Amino acid sequence: MKREIPLFLTAVIGAIVLAGFFVPHPYVSVPADYLQRCAVIVVAFGYALGGANLVQVNLEGILRRHPDWPYKLVLLAGMGVTLVFGLFVDRAKFQDPGTVSLWIYDHVYVPMNSTMFALLALFIASAAFRAFRVRSAEAALLAVSALVVMIGRVPLGDAVMAGVFDHPGLPEWMRHLRLEPLQQWIMDWPQNAAKRAILIGAAMGVMATGLRVILGIERSYLGGSD
Amino acid sequence: MPLAASVRRLVPFALLLVVLASPAPAAAVASADSLRAPAPPTGLLYADVPNDAGHAMSLTWTLSPDDTGRAGVVSGYFLERATTPGGPWAIVDSVESGTRAFTDLTVQREVTYFYRVAAFGPGGTTRAGAAAGPAIGRATWFNVSRVSVLVFLLAFFLLVLYYMYMAQTGRKPFVRRLAGIDAIEEAIGRATEMGRPVLYVPGIQDIDEIQTVAGLVILESVAKMTARYDTPLRVPVSYPIPFTIAQEMVRSGHVDAGRPDAYDPESVQFVSPEQFAYVAAITGIMLRERPAAHLFVGSFYGESLMLSETGYATGAIQIAATANVHQLPFFVVACDHTLIGEEIFAASAYLSGEARLVGGLKGADMLKLVIVAVVIAGCLLETFGIHTLTVWMQTQ
Numbered sequence: 001m002k003r004e005i006p007l008f009l010t011a012v013i014g015a016i017v018l019a020g021f022f023v024p025h026p027y028v029s030v031p032a033d034y035l036q037r038c039a040v041i042v043v044a045f046g047y048a049l050g051g052a053n054l055v056q057v058n059l060e061g062i063l064r065r066h067p068d069w070p071y072k073l074v075l076l077a078g079m080g081v082t083l084v085f086g087l088f089v090d091r092a093k094f095q096d097p098g099t100v101s102l103w104i105y106d107h108v109y110v111p112m113n114s115t116m117f118a119l120l121a122l123f124i125a126s127a128a129f130r131a132f133r134v135r136s137a138e139a140a141l142l143a144v145s146a147l148v149v150m151i152g153r154v155p156l157g158d159a160v161m162a163g164v165f166d167h168p169g170l171p172e173w174m175r176h177l178r179l180e181p182l183q184q185w186i187m188d189w190p191q192n193a194a195k196r197a198i199l200i201g202a203a204m205g206v207m208a209t210g211l212r213v214i215l216g217i218e219r220s221y222l223g224g225s226d
Numbered sequence: 227m228p229l230a231a232s233v234r235r236l237v238p239f240a241l242l243l244v245v246l247a248s249p250a251p252a253a254a255v256a257s258a259d260s261l262r263a264p265a266p267p268t269g270l271l272y273a274d275v276p277n278d279a280g281h282a283m284s285l286t287w288t289l290s291p292d293d294t295g296r297a298g299v300v301s302g303y304f305l306e307r308a309t310t311p312g313g314p315w316a317i318v319d320s321v322e323s324g325t326r327a328f329t330d331l332t333v334q335r336e337v338t339y340f341y342r343v344a345a346f347g348p349g350g351t352t353r354a355g356a357a358a359g360p361a362i363g364r365a366t367w368f369n370v371s372r373v374s375v376l377v378f379l380l381a382f383f384l385l386v387l388y389y390m391y392m393a394q395t396g397r398k399p400f401v402r403r404l405a406g407i408d409a410i411e412e413a414i415g416r417a418t419e420m421g422r423p424v425l426y427v428p429g430i431q432d433i434d435e436i437q438t439v440a441g442l443v444i445l446e447s448v449a450k451m452t453a454r455y456d457t458p459l460r461v462p463v464s465y466p467i468p469f470t471i472a473q474e475m476v477r478s479g480h481v482d483a484g485r486p487d488a489y490d491p492e493s494v495q496f497v498s499p500e501q502f503a504y505v506a507a508i509t510g511i512m513l514r515e516r517p518a519a520h521l522f523v524g525s526f527y528g529e530s531l532m533l534s535e536t537g538y539a540t541g542a543i544q545i546a547a548t549a550n551v552h553q554l555p556f557f558v559v560a561c562d563h564t565l566i567g568e569e570i571f572a573a574s575a576y577l578s579g580e581a582r583l584v585g586g587l588k589g590a591d592m593l594k595l596v597i598v599a600v601v602i603a604g605c606l607l608e609t610f611g612i613h614t615l616t617v618w619m620q621t622q
């Protein structure tokens with residue numbers, strides 16, 4: 001029964017939500033919407049479990065003087081301070097002007113988030129360096145395509161193209177060799193075709209997985225044994 | 227009175243008459259026009275919007291004769307609604323001049339409404355025309371514009387079920403080798419030899435993302451392998467529901483491997499749904515604990531490159547699997563193996579080898595053939611100016 005009941009619920013709820021896509025009548029669409037909204041309640045309980053795990057894992061690390069225990073202390077202290085101010089000190093709603101929660105958000109969370117995001121630029125540069133090393137014919141094709149697309153899509157590329165191809169002494173036929181139309185062609189045709197092929201395949205996979213879950217064929221997510 | 231004096235007294239009146247009788251300048255005419263209320267719009271028609279839950283009514287009308295496109299007399303139209311022909315009338319919305327149609331999305335199902343439309347401008351609001359009604363929004367039992375989706379869905383279900391049945395009766399279909407999945411065991415073996423943990427990242431989306439489900443299903447097989455080799459497993463999870471499921475998957479993996487005693491409840495750790503907090507935690511694990519194998523399986527966004535590049539710098543074997551097209555290039559560049567698109571959904575069948583799951587893969591492949599055929603047929607029909615198939619496939 002430990003597995004049959006969840007499987008039954010999964011099948012029934014999955015069928016109702018699926019039917020809601022085809023049947024707009026409130027007799028079906030309202031229960032389907034309601035069931036989807038109910039997920040919020042389950043998630044709320046899940047956060048309690050997640051929070052408990054966070055405290056348990058990190059507190060134990062601190063008590064055992066784990067090599068990284070100061071980081072864990074900072075994590076728990078940050079969590080505790082934010083929770084205390086959010087739940088007990090701030091009288092206004094979370095993130096209302098003048099609240100400590102908003103101050104923490106603006107002066108701690110946002111700068112740290114921006115710092116992490118800024119690192120992405122460096123990672124893109126290092127990844128691009130490796131990606132564009134020409135070691136085979138395919139890699140050469142990739143590098144040339146990427147170069148054309150990059151030059152054709154940035155303002156600097158536009159300026160360079162204008163400087164070269166708008167020169168009055170240039171023969172007329174050479175004006176058609178600008179990179180902007182070529183990069184647009186790469187994006188519109190080969191790139192789109194490959195992307196759509198992957199998306200269609202992925203959509204099939206999504207449907208197949210959904211069907212397996214609804215029919216109870218894919219049941220490993222419920223745990224291994226009865 | 228002398229005649230000359232009488233004429234002189236009449237001159238101002240004569241001049242006034244001349245001025246009044248002469249044609250007025252254009253600006254003066256426009257000004258006068260804009261100060262009168264516009265002529266009312268006519269021909270108000272209503273229609274229940276099809277294929278909905280009865281909450282929308284479509285309205286069309288003929289523009290006011292004064293709505294000629296020039297700014298001035300008509301500024302817009304008021305749509306009014308009442309539940310009886312005699313009112314009271316309430317304004318539903320207003321639209322700008324030149325608009326001939328409006329959809330009222332505030333309709334209550336099975337309630338009778340009457341509508342009227344009035345034009346307004348600087349000169350005032352015209353008296354509304356005749357009321358149109360009774361208009362009743364009715365719920366539809368089936369959205370006929372989605373027949374094409376239903377047909378494909380049923381075809382898909384039938385194909386998958388058929389091939390599952392065939393596989394169960396002993397005709398198990400061939401599945402090509404997936405190098406990325408084969409490499410998982412190699413990566414775990416390497417981690418075992420080096421005495422380092424395996425890091426498994428099931429994406430940054432919640433359980434409503436099917437890739438997260440696929441990632442968690444694969445996690446069970448990975449946990450089984452790590453349990454068999456007695457290799458530590460680290461699973462940082464971003465959302466609470468996947469966290470509880472991941473705990474269960476790792477536990478059942480250990481049970482299936484016959485090593486329930488080796489299960490460490492702290493191997494699965496809830497981190498944060500915040501994207502960069504999650505990244506910070508994982509990169510911290512990578513740099514401090516130096517796992518020998520990184521497995522990224524699920525839905526990823528901008529953090530994919532940060533994770534895989536940091537992992538690359540540590541020298542770990544990296545295997546990624548995602549259906550998020552825009553993240554695939556980053557994983558391809560930074561990882562040793564990448565499962566692309568549908569391969570992530572095939573992985574659980576591939577790893578388990580269960581006949582029914584493998585049969586499902588064959589069914590999905592057959593539908594892909596059907597879709598390719600439909601795409602070719604659609605291109606040919608459109609080329610010859612036949613739009614039937616295209617129209618049939620458009621949904622609302």
